[in-house]
Amino acid sequence: MYLQNLQQDEIFVSNELTSLKGLTQMESRRGLENAVISNGKIVNVVSNSYGHISNQVFFGQAESMLSDAGLRFIKRTINKNDRSFITDFIIDDSSQFTIKNEADIILPMLRFKNSYDGSEKTSGHFGFYRQICSNGLHVSQAEIEFSIKHSKNNTDLIMPSLTNLFQRFLDNEFYTITQKFHKMMDLEIIDTHEFVKTVLDQTKLFRYECSDTNSNPSKKSRTVLEILDYEALVLKETPNLWLGYNAFNSVLHSILKKSFGQQERLDKKLFDSIYEMV
Numbered sequence: 001m002y003l004q005n006l007q008q009d010e011i012f013v014s015n016e017l018t019s020l021k022g023l024t025q026m027e028s029r030r031g032l033e034n035a036v037i038s039n040g041k042i043v044n045v046v047s048n049s050y051g052h053i054s055n056q057v058f059f060g061q062a063e064s065m066l067s068d069a070g071l072r073f074i075k076r077t078i079n080k081n082d083r084s085f086i087t088d089f090i091i092d093d094s095s096q097f098t099i100k101n102e103a104d105i106i107l108p109m110l111r112f113k114n115s116y117d118g119s120e121k122t123s124g125h126f127g128f129y130r131q132i133c134s135n136g137l138h139v140s141q142a143e144i145e146f147s148i149k150h151s152k153n154n155t156d157l158i159m160p161s162l163t164n165l166f167q168r169f170l171d172n173e174f175y176t177i178t179q180k181f182h183k184m185m186d187l188e189i190i191d192t193h194e195f196v197k198t199v200l201d202q203t204k205l206f207r208y209e210c211s212d213t214n215s216n217p218s219k220k221s222r223t224v225l226e227i228l229d230y231e232a233l234v235l236k237e238t239p240n241l242w243l244g245y246n247a248f249n250s251v252l253h254s255i256l257k258k259s260f261g262q263q264e265r266l267d268k269k270l271f272d273s274i275y276e277m278v
Contacts, residue, residue, distance in 0.1 A: 006134065009079035011059065011087065013039040015116060017052040020045060036116050039082040043117040051148060051155030053122055055114055059087045061159050062112045062124065069162040073110075078260075084115035086260055088136060090129045095170055099181050099242060101235050105131040106181070108166075108174055110144065113260055120260055122148065122157075126169045128177070132231065135249050138264040139271045140173050183278045184241035189228075192239050193217065196224050199248060202273045205266060206256070224251050245274045 015038045020028045023035055023042075036044035036052060046052075066073055066089055076088040089110045097106045109129040114122050124144035128137040146159045189195045196217070200208045206220050217225065227247040232239045248270050253263055 006074065006076040006090075007078055008075075009077050009085075011055050011077045011079050011085045013055070013079070013082050015039070015052075015054050017046075017050070038116040041082060043083050046118075052116075053114065053148065053155055053157055055085055057157060058114045058122060059085075059112060061157060062087065062089070062110075065159050065162045066110070069166060071162070071166065080260075083117040084120045084260060085113070087112050088127075088129065091166075095174070097174070097178050099178070099185055101185075101237065103132065103235055106137075106178060107131070108170065109136060110162075110166075111136065111138070112144075125264075126166075126173065128174075130246065132234065133227075133246055133250050135246060135253060137246075137249065137271075138267040139177055140169070142169050142173050180275055180278075181242055184245060184275060185237075185243075187241045187278055189239040189241065189244055192225055192228055192244075195239075195244055196221055196228075199244070199270070199273060203266070203269055205248070205252065205270065220251055220255060223255065224248055227251070241274055241277055245271060248274075 015036070017034050017036055020033055020035045031047045032045045033048045034046050034050065035042045036046060063075075071089075071091055072093050073089040074092050076090065078086045089112070091108045091110070095108050098104055099106060107129045109127045110124060111127055112124045113120050124146070125138070126140045126142040126144070128140070129135075130137060144160070144162070144165060146157065149156045149158060197208045200206065200221070207218055208221050209215050210218050224247045227250050228239055228243055231237075231243045231246065235243075237243065249267060252258070252266055252270065258266065
């Protein structure tokens with residue numbers, strides 16, 4: 001029930017790798033022989049050695065890998081301008097975890113990432129899904145390693161078996177990190193405005209003040225404060241570091257215009273900065 005209405009973008013858009021000369025009837029310089037076309041648009045120009053992996057192949061194999069491991073999951077898909085794409089596989093089983101509050105549910109999540117414009121590395125990693133705000137939390141260090149083998153006329157994607165990888169994640173990082181979540185929830189925020197200002201001074205995520213001449217909180221800062229207050233009200237909690245981290249995380253993923261990779265790196269930076277306050 002709590003995994004309804006997840007974002008479901010179309011990620012299986014038409015795509016192909018084709019000769020640039022064939023498209024333009026002009027010679028191209030060495031290293032720029034081919035064009036990557038996504039949904040009717042040229043999104044990248046690449047060399048003859050470039051190995052194009054379609055979403056159909058990559059995300060299809062990822063889903064098969066989870067099914068083979070016997071995992072129940074719900075999917076969330078995001079398409080950024082037909083250029084970069086993710087599929088989040090949220091594991092909907094007995095591995096769910098609550099943060100001292102039965103309404104605050106955390107589930108293990110696997111994110112797989114691909115791009116046609118070269119902006120994102122074809123990759124996969126473990127993370128967390130938080131029900132109350134539909135956010136992905138990317139503070140795990142566990143990557144899913146697979147190999148991409150390029151031959152003269154083909155590109156093969158070799159994925160590992162996920163069964164043991166997922167169990168190791170649950171046995172190690174999942175519970176180690178969720179214990180940190182517990183500690184963050186134990187520490188109450190006395191002054192939410194000062195908390196937001198301190199985090200922004202440390203992370204430089206965006207500016208706290210409206211301008212050099214106006215020291216009032218900026219629109220993004222006010223949004224963080226509003227989310228923090230709202231979640232505290234919904235969960236019947238006092239504002240704490242855990243809710244503060246998630247308020248920033250929500251703005252990072254829903255408002256700031258960052259690539260998937262930038263979001264993940266900034267998420268870790270936010271988490272580390274706020275956890276230092278414990």
